[in-house]
Amino acid sequence: MLLVFDVGNTNIVLGVFEGDRLLVDWRMSTNIPRTADEYGISVINLFDKAELDYRDVDAAIVSSVVPNIMYSLEHMIRKYFRVEPIIVGPGVKTGINIKYDNPKEVGADRIVNAVAAHEKYKKPLIIIDFGTATTFCAVGANGDYYGGAITPGIKISADALFERAAKLPRIELVKPNTVICKNTVQSMQAGIIYGYIGQVDYIVKRMKSEMKRLGEDNPFVVATGGLSKLIASESTTIDKIDPYLTLEGLRIIYEKNK
Known part of the structure; x- marks a missing residue:
């Protein structure tokens, strides 16, 4: 399963894909002071509520417009999901x-939207x-x-x-x-x-x-x-x-x- 994060100034929207099918999506507040462990517990609880096993995640990707949150979020993904996340930014292939x-x-969010819309339409x-x-x-x-x-x-x-x-x-x-x-x-x-x-x-x-x-x-x-x-x-x-x-x-x- 692929875990995706869109980090905005107000909310973090995250979702889980299996292949090209979106299994579930969630929205949580962007809280800069949170630690990696606090994020980890929150995200794993979301998996539990959706009756998904977080250990089935084998990849992750993040786009963010909030630089101050990235250290905790990246550390959380590595610690709890044991994968190296792709961070949308310079050097990442987009086709745009x-x-x-x-x-x-x-902004990374604008690039991600452009990629999706171009591919779809x-x-x-x-x-x-x-x-x-x-x-x-x-x-x-x-x-x-x-x-x-x-x-x-x-x-x-x-x-x-x-x-x-x-x-x-x-x-x-x-x-x-x-x-x-x-x-x-x-x-x-x-x-x-x-x-x-x-x-x-x-x-x-x-x-x-x-x-x-x-x-x-x-x-x-x-x-x-x-x-x-x-x-x-x-x-x-x-x-x-x-x-x-x-x-x-x-x-x-x-x-x-x-």
Whole structure:
């Protein structure tokens, strides 16, 4: 079995593959002060709850945008699973041609998403990942990674409004039925959620126009990440929600490098 980790600023998403089949996936908070043993106990408990034997894991791969967590996580994988993890980064085969000014600046999660989407869809792509930050990535039909845009995630936007405006409450991200709202909570929800949808659609339309000038016509728009369903339900530009895109990308990169 293959154990995969996608380490984000807020959550670690991990999954277990047998061949190309995802057996189970989990989400746990990214907690930098944890030791390798604390991570090990947590992950093994997840295996137990899923009635899987952690000793059947014979490979592991990690992508991370949180450098401070890597020592504990890598040590945990070696100690508890007795395998040497592949770390997504420079020197790892991806099949993607990165056109960034400095390819080392591209986040591992963005590369992994690009690999998965390119392998699955084989067409020009715009990939939107709704995480702590929301990333927009443009990928050509031949696997050229052109670049993209990064915005604050919708939760960061909501938290900033609560923290900087003294009389505004912290809100749940639930979509109201209207934008003309009659109470403060729904007014905030409407402004944040519908405003964010408008931001997404504008950026996608602008990226489509720029990709057309690169010879990449009519890119397919794929959304992933925890809040993709909330935004895609009203978006006019998102073609498909692919919730396991990052985990599948990790499996594909492992296959290219094993």
